[in-house]
Amino acid sequence: MHRPSPVxxxxxxxxxxxxxxxxxxxxxxxxIGFERSSAGLDAASVxxxxxxxxxxxxxxxxxxxxxxxxxxxxxxxxxxxxxAGYLTDDFNVYAIDLxxxxxxxxxxxxxxxxxxxxxxxxxxxxxxxxxxxxxMGNSMGGAIAALYAANHPDKVxxxxxxxxxxxxxxxxxxxxxxxxxxxxxxxxxxxxxKRLMDFALExxxxxxxxxxxxxxxxxxxxxxxxxxxxxxxxxxGFESDFRNAxxxxxAPVLVIWGKEDRVINYRNGEIFVAAIPDAWLExxxxxxxxxxxxxxxxxxxLFRKFIGPTAE
Numbered sequence: 001m002h003r004p005s006p007v008x009x010x011x012x013x014x015x016x017x018x019x020x021x022x023x024x025x026x027x028x029x030x031x032i033g034f035e036r037s038s039a040g041l042d043a044a045s046v047x048x049x050x051x052x053x054x055x056x057x058x059x060x061x062x063x064x065x066x067x068x069x070x071x072x073x074x075x076x077x078x079x080x081x082x083x084a085g086y087l088t089d090d091f092n093v094y095a096i097d098l099x100x101x102x103x104x105x106x107x108x109x110x111x112x113x114x115x116x117x118x119x120x121x122x123x124x125x126x127x128x129x130x131x132x133x134x135x136m137g138n139s140m141g142g143a144i145a146a147l148y149a150a151n152h153p154d155k156v157x158x159x160x161x162x163x164x165x166x167x168x169x170x171x172x173x174x175x176x177x178x179x180x181x182x183x184x185x186x187x188x189x190x191x192x193x194k195r196l197m198d199f200a201l202e203x204x205x206x207x208x209x210x211x212x213x214x215x216x217x218x219x220x221x222x223x224x225x226x227x228x229x230x231x232x233x234x235x236x237g238f239e240s241d242f243r244n245a246x247x248x249x250x251a252p253v254l255v256i257w258g259k260e261d262r263v264i265n266y267r268n269g270e271i272f273v274a275a276i277p278d279a280w281l282e283x284x285x286x287x288x289x290x291x292x293x294x295x296x297x298x299x300x301x302l303f304r305k306f307i308g309p310t311a312e
Contacts, residue, residue: 072139
């Protein structure tokens with residue numbers, strides 16, 4: 001059982017709001033709220049030290065397991081909304097905005113290495129009284145989820161890594177562009193956000209243009225913190241330490257990768273499953289860097305099959 005896809009209703013909603021002379025910001029807020037509600041989610045926040053952390057959680061708690069979702073670089077908690085819509089009937093979902101992202105605090109003077117961010121996740125989950133969970137992560141969030149699982153084996157039931165960062169044995173189009181001084185993951189001017197979407201996603205979800213415009217404005221406004229975060233990860237020299245760390249993961253791990261991923265080469269999935277004691281790789285044809293966003297229903301099915309009867 002799951003809630004229906006909100007895409008068609010989102011089109012009607014955006015069109016109707018345009019005729020009521022709402023601002024683009026109003027349309028954005030209404031549409032995002034509609035998507036969350038359709039997925040059975042509400043927005044909330046929690047203080048973690050000096051940080052204000054935003055997150056999404058079930059509108060109605062149930063007796064199922066908890067799932068924690070960790071987004072990628074430059075992204076936010078709403079990257080998980082459409083996947084969550086297929087899971088909130090049976091699981092208690094928490095999709096968090098990492099520091100520096102979404103609606104959470106964005107200080108420039110804290111650590112943003114992968115290890116630092118895994119530490120923030122630990123503090124956030126402690127603040128939310130989450131003692132045990134299935135942990136999902138995409139891209140940078142995948143690497144963070146893997147490190148969290150390695151560091152807290154007693155708190156993780158399973159791990160799902162969607163196109164995780166952390167290992168770059170096989171180069172991608174992004175690596176070549178960054179080396180040439182061009183980073184499509186950090187929008188700087190109008191048009192850059194559409195370029196980012198086209199680059200990162202092979203199967204783009206429908207987003208009405210007023211909403212896309214606000215998303216671009218927010219991404220450009222976050223340029224400075226995004227540059228700080230990207231530099232912290234790039235300069236950390238983490239790969240050998242990361243590879244050693246993931247060998248300590250005790251929970252079963254499912255690695256899901258889109259074969260058309262231009263951000264991180266899907267063949268790096270082979271390195272992940274070779275390093276992690278209990279891991280499987282699922283490669284999705286015709287999908288890019290964010291399988292949970294591009295193919296949410298199939299991603300949910302893979303997760304349910306992966307964890308077995310407890311998903312029923």
